[in-house]
Amino acid sequence: MTEKPDRRLNAERIWTYALRLLGGRAYSTGELREKLRRRALHEADVDNAVARLKDLGYLDDRRFAESFATARLSGDKHGSTRVVQDLRRRRVAPKLAETTVRAVYDGVDESALIEDWVRRKYRTAVREGLFEEDKDMASAYRRLLHAGFRSGDIARVLKRFAKNPDLLDAWEPPEPEVE
Numbered sequence: 001m002t003e004k005p006d007r008r009l010n011a012e013r014i015w016t017y018a019l020r021l022l023g024g025r026a027y028s029t030g031e032l033r034e035k036l037r038r039r040a041l042h043e044a045d046v047d048n049a050v051a052r053l054k055d056l057g058y059l060d061d062r063r064f065a066e067s068f069a070t071a072r073l074s075g076d077k078h079g080s081t082r083v084v085q086d087l088r089r090r091r092v093a094p095k096l097a098e099t100t101v102r103a104v105y106d107g108v109d110e111s112a113l114i115e116d117w118v119r120r121k122y123r124t125a126v127r128e129g130l131f132e133e134d135k136d137m138a139s140a141y142r143r144l145l146h147a148g149f150r151s152g153d154i155a156r157v158l159k160r161f162a163k164n165p166d167l168l169d170a171w172e173p174p175e176p177e178v179e
Contacts, residue, residue, distance in 0.1 A: 010042075011048065018053060026064050079149035080105045
């Protein structure tokens with residue numbers, strides 16, 4: 001059996017690889033550091049490349065978080081909770097993620113976002129019988145929860161769309177799935 005050649009990169013090639021990655025899309029510092037570590041010959045080369053990228057302004061977690069949150073709000077129309085979770089998954093510091101998302105979502109009516117989401121996702125359904133059955137309500141609730149909206153806001157909006165809103169008073173939302 002033949003041995004695979006060592007494909008790890010030296011300092012110069014790590015720098016080139018980092019620039020190529022950043023040319024494709026934006027990365028958080030933690031995300032890029034992790035990608036570079038997998039390919040680096042020496043750990044110090046990664047630290048040097050990341051420091052150099054920060055000095056040159058190519059890597060900035062605050063700017064990354066702001067543009068990411070703005071894009072998620074304007075494009076995907078996700079709730080703030082989902083955006084914070086996604087930023088954390090991308091290795092943005094939790095405090096920075098929460099502060100940035102709070103600033104981006106300042107003045108945003110998440111109930112209106114939920115209404116828009118329901119209208120978009122159920123645009124072909126008959127308005128009167130939209131949430132006739134509990135299972136339909138539970139499905140919409142889970143999908144909205146996954147989209148990053150708070151349960152109280154979800155219940156208030158779903159009540160407006162339900163065929164019989166009084167049923168929602170007794171309705172217990174399903175437990176959220178643990179990730």
